[in-house]
Amino acid sequence: MAVAFSGGVDSVAAAWLLLQAGYxxxxxxxxxxxxxxxxxxxxxxxxxxHWTVDLREPFRQEVILPFVRAYLSGLTPNPCVWCNHKLKFGLLLERARALGADFFATGHYARAFFDPARNxxxxxxxxxxxKDQSYFLYLLTQSQLAYTLFPLGDRSKAENLELIRRLGLPTRPESQDVCFLRGRDYxxxxxxxxxDGLKPGPIVDVEGKVVGTHRGLAYYTVGQRRGLGRAWGRPYYILALDPRRNALVVGPEEFLYRSHCWVDELNFILCDRLALPVRAEVQVRYTAPAVPAVIRPEGERVRVDFAFPQKAVAxxxxxxxxxxxxxxxxxTITPYETYG
Structure with a gap:
């Protein structure tokens, strides 16, 4: 049994529980x-x-550089999703199998199991x-899940903190931010x-009128209010980023709400692909609650129609x-038509 081991509370607790289970x-x-x-x-x-697997160059190519390119393209990326898919459950899982592991465990707060009825x-x-982290794992494939165990899936964070305290084990301080930022602002x-990718450009309102100048699209994200450099007499928010015009679109809060969005780069776990519309709950960011929606397949993407409008869908x-x-x-949520 191989355990993805950072030395933090969760990976240490996962390893200890597996040892106690006889692995x-x-x-x-x-x-x-x-x-x-x-x-x-x-x-x-x-x-x-213990083995250390040097993934610095794959991490740079598959996580850090795409993270930068996404921001320069007016997107708000989620590097933890890429890291899990390409590195932890990709290259690290491959290394675990090469070393003879029958299973691969991580300290994620999620659960994985085989359902005979669905095969x-x-x-x-x-x-x-x-603490649920299944949001970051949706790209896992059937072949990856077949080898994966989540020992912490039925436990709470408090239980694991207490376990480590009782054992008196040293652990690495946990980061609450994207790991490669090391406390820095992205x-x-x-x-x-x-x-040269960071270039100033126009700030425009919903009618297309230029109302200011931004410092570069990568400094901003949908829903942001601060940092626009001026006041309009009422709160204005970033509604969209338009890389085609290198423009930042701003407006009142009511324009932040979306009744639907389009999603591509899909992966399904309950089925191979979606053939018909289905009802589900949709979570549009890790810190957002899941909300009722209808998911409608449209070729290689789906349209998500929310039961009620959602704010700052990025x-x-x-x-x-x-x-x-x-x-x-x-x-991945796709760019939508901008204003103006």
Whole structure:
């Protein structure tokens, strides 16, 4: 049994629980940011073998650079989704299999299991809904799920913190931000890597009138209110980013609400593909509640019609579809027609 092992509370708790369940466990740590030393120490304390897998270049190519390109294109990306799909459950899982692991476990708060009635592996929310991370895992395929275990799926974060406290194990401090930013504002990284990609441009209102100048599209995201550099007598928000014109579209809050959105780059878990419209709950960002919607297939994408308008639906973010606790599937919110 291989465990994706960062040395943080969740991966350490996952490894300990598997050891207690009688598995032969070894740890695999992705080297991506150069701050993985703590994992070696904790693995030694647990008495398990440890390998570090150098994924710095794949991480740069598959996560960091697409993150920068997305922002320069007026999108709001979700790098954790890419990292899980391409690296953790891609390259790291492949390494685990090459080292002889029958299964691959992570410290995600989610559940995975085989459903004989559907003859499919399914993905479900973690029992601790406050920490549920199934949103970041919707791209998992049947072949990936077949080897995956989530030991923390039925546990709460509080239980795992208490477990680590009782064991007296050292753990790596947990980051609440995108790991490769290391506490920096994402705009700093974009400034470093974008070169000439950051260009000022017009700020326009919903009628197309130029009302100001922005510093570069990558500095902004849909729903943002601060940082526009001027006041209009009432609160104005960023409604859309238009890379074709290098324009930032702003307007009153009521224009932020969307009755529908389009989603592409799809992956389905409950089925191979969607043939007919279905009712589901849709989560348009990790911190947003799932809301009722109808999902209608349209070629290689789907149209999501919300039961009631949703605020600040940001192109580039993941839209994940749920039926009760099961992940139906998900995809990427596409850019929509701008104003003016």
């Amino acid at each position: 032969q466990v070894f740890a695999l740590t992705m080297l991506v940011t150069g701050e993985e030393e703590k994992a070696v120490e904790v693995a030694q304390r647990l008495g398990i073998a 499919r592996y399914l993905l479900a929310r973690g029992r601790d809904r406050r 705009r700093e990284m974009i400034r470093e890597l974008a070169g 192109p580039g973010q993941a839209a994940v579809f749920y039926q009760e606790d099961l992940v139906l599937g998900g995809g």
